[in-house]
Amino acid sequence: MSDKKSILIINQSAPYASSKARESLDVALTCAIFEMPVSLLFMGDGVLQLLKGQQPEALQTKKHEAMLTALPMYDIDCLYVTSSDLKLHGLHSEDLAVPVNIVEQKQIASLIQQHDTVLTF
Amino acid sequence: MMTLHLLNKSPQSMSLYSNMLASLSDNDSILLIEDGAYGVLDAHCKIFKDLPDAVGLFVLKADAEARGLSERVSALFEVIDDNQFVELTCQNEKVVSWY
Amino acid sequence: MKFSLVVHSSPISQQSAATAFRFAKTALEAGHEIFRVFYYGDGVLVANSQIAPPQDEINLPEMWQALAKQYDIDLVVCIAAAVKRGVLDDNEAKRYEKDSANLVAGFELSGLGQLAEAIALSDRVITFGA
Numbered sequence: 001m002s003d004k005k006s007i008l009i010i011n012q013s014a015p016y017a018s019s020k021a022r023e024s025l026d027v028a029l030t031c032a033i034f035e036m037p038v039s040l041l042f043m044g045d046g047v048l049q050l051l052k053g054q055q056p057e058a059l060q061t062k063k064h065e066a067m068l069t070a071l072p073m074y075d076i077d078c079l080y081v082t083s084s085d086l087k088l089h090g091l092h093s094e095d096l097a098v099p100v101n102i103v104e105q106k107q108i109a110s111l112i113q114q115h116d117t118v119l120t121f
Numbered sequence: 122m123m124t125l126h127l128l129n130k131s132p133q134s135m136s137l138y139s140n141m142l143a144s145l146s147d148n149d150s151i152l153l154i155e156d157g158a159y160g161v162l163d164a165h166c167k168i169f170k171d172l173p174d175a176v177g178l179f180v181l182k183a184d185a186e187a188r189g190l191s192e193r194v195s196a197l198f199e200v201i202d203d204n205q206f207v208e209l210t211c212q213n214e215k216v217v218s219w220y
Numbered sequence: 221m222k223f224s225l226v227v228h229s230s231p232i233s234q235q236s237a238a239t240a241f242r243f244a245k246t247a248l249e250a251g252h253e254i255f256r257v258f259y260y261g262d263g264v265l266v267a268n269s270q271i272a273p274p275q276d277e278i279n280l281p282e283m284w285q286a287l288a289k290q291y292d293i294d295l296v297v298c299i300a301a302a303v304k305r306g307v308l309d310d311n312e313a314k315r316y317e318k319d320s321a322n323l324v325a326g327f328e329l330s331g332l333g334q335l336a337e338a339i340a341l342s343d344r345v346i347t348f349g350a
Contacts, residue, residue: 007339108143
């Protein structure tokens with residue numbers, strides 16, 4: 001790749017009921033493999049992807065939490081959630097499966113500005 | 122650095138609208154497309170009227186016309202055609218799609 | 221301007237897939253370049269040659285095929301998403317022991333690396349989802 005464009009992936013979907021959550025992580029991993037800096041922002045229901053203690057065995061589907069915990073192996077460690085979205089779902093950082101940067105809603109605009117491309121899922 | 126936000130759901134998708142609005146910078150633009158075109162109804166202008174003046178508000182003509190909105194577009198919005206849609210994506214540095 | 225489009229939406233049940241086409245056509249006619257259209261999720265369904273829309277409805281597979289031929293654009297369908305949804309080229313049909321291939325000519329099955337490349341090399345990346 002020529003210049004390493006940075007990517008912000010905005011996740012608004014909860015896992016399991018829709019394929020979007022999984023699809024976004026597949027894209028994140030691929031871009032990271034190509035050494036493109038990737039950040040993930042979880043907004044609204046997207047925050048629910050991060051909930052720890054997921055046990056999807058009865059659904060016979062892959063555990064989304066496992067994919068999230070693998071992200072640092074691909075140098076993806078810039079995960080963001082807003083404090084208001086955590087509050088919306090009554091969650092705190094200790095409820096989450098992975099470390100995240102908790103930001104204020106008004107910081108989202110500058111997150112977008114800091115990245116070359118924004119993908120939404 | 123300006124961003125174009127494309128929004129294609131009606132204002133009934135309140136969380137989508139609030140996520141989009143939370144992401145706006147002052148010089149950004151919003152283009153309502155597909156069902157997003159329903160956002161031009163006066164009943165929904167409270168969503169948009171308090172945005173900074175520098176935020177551009179647009180609706181895609183083909184989508185407004187299809188939905189019977191041509192005579193119902195709030196004065197807040199500029200109606201643009203497909204060519205202008207393409208131009209908007211050129212004028213803004215990135216495009217964020219809310220769907 | 222060099223664009224790449226990412227199309228997530230089903231060509232049949234959602235308008236967004238048609239909006240993506242209209243955007244591409246308008247941009248090309250205005251003299252811009254479409255580097256790649258990458259079909260992901262249900263967007264891959266547009267590459268199914270078995271689609272038979274009624275006469276009075278648009279035929280997106282044929283429309284994309286014609287546009288790609290006219291302007292030499294790269295239509296890439298995510299192979300993992302496609303295979304899951306029954307859109308197969310000859311290789312995949314053989315691999316999965318399916319009766320036949322159904323990938324529309326002019327589309328190509330490939331990996332997410334093509335999306336990463338499109339992002340790296342395009343001026344604008346636009347997502348069409350529903």
